[in-house]
Amino acid sequence: MKHLLVKALIGSSLLLLGTTSFAQDRDRDRDDRYHQGDRDEGFWRGRLFERVRADLDHIQSNTPVFSGDEYRLVRVKEELGELQRKYEDHGYDSEKMEDVIAAMTRVVNDNHLAGRDREMLSDDLSRLRAFQEHHDGYR
Numbered sequence: 001m002k003h004l005l006v007k008a009l010i011g012s013s014l015l016l017l018g019t020t021s022f023a024q025d026r027d028r029d030r031d032d033r034y035h036q037g038d039r040d041e042g043f044w045r046g047r048l049f050e051r052v053r054a055d056l057d058h059i060q061s062n063t064p065v066f067s068g069d070e071y072r073l074v075r076v077k078e079e080l081g082e083l084q085r086k087y088e089d090h091g092y093d094s095e096k097m098e099d100v101i102a103a104m105t106r107v108v109n110d111n112h113l114a115g116r117d118r119e120m121l122s123d124d125l126s127r128l129r130a131f132q133e134h135h136d137g138y139r
Contacts, residue, residue: 048127049080051124094132104124
């Protein structure tokens with residue numbers, strides 16, 4: 001009886017471990033597809049805010065709910081939305097741009113991110129800074 005119980009416990013453990021490993025591989029494959037897109041200048045032209053928001057949404061989809069990481073992501077998305085609304089009304093706001101960059105910097109520095117996600121957001125941050133310097137040329 002004891003021998004049967006040990007076999008059942010070992011079998012259950014292996015099954016659980018295999019299922020967990022499969023799920024991680026599946027998530028990694030899905031994540032790889034997101035990062036494989038070509039992010040050249042054509043990708044960004046006229047869609048800076050939408051592209052940054054899509055990257056933030058992608059990262060948020062893999063972020064634990066009700067965590068500090070999610071709070072920072074929600075905050076930067078709110079700031080980005082406010083900046084975009086002002087910009088579309090032809091009212092570039094340098095203070096609001098500073099708020100977006102500061103919030104995005106906190107996400108890059110403080111959130112628990114995969115290496116690729118951190119690189120992607122760092123690139124987004126660089127593009128936001130370039131926009132800040134040359135916003136008149138983006139219309």
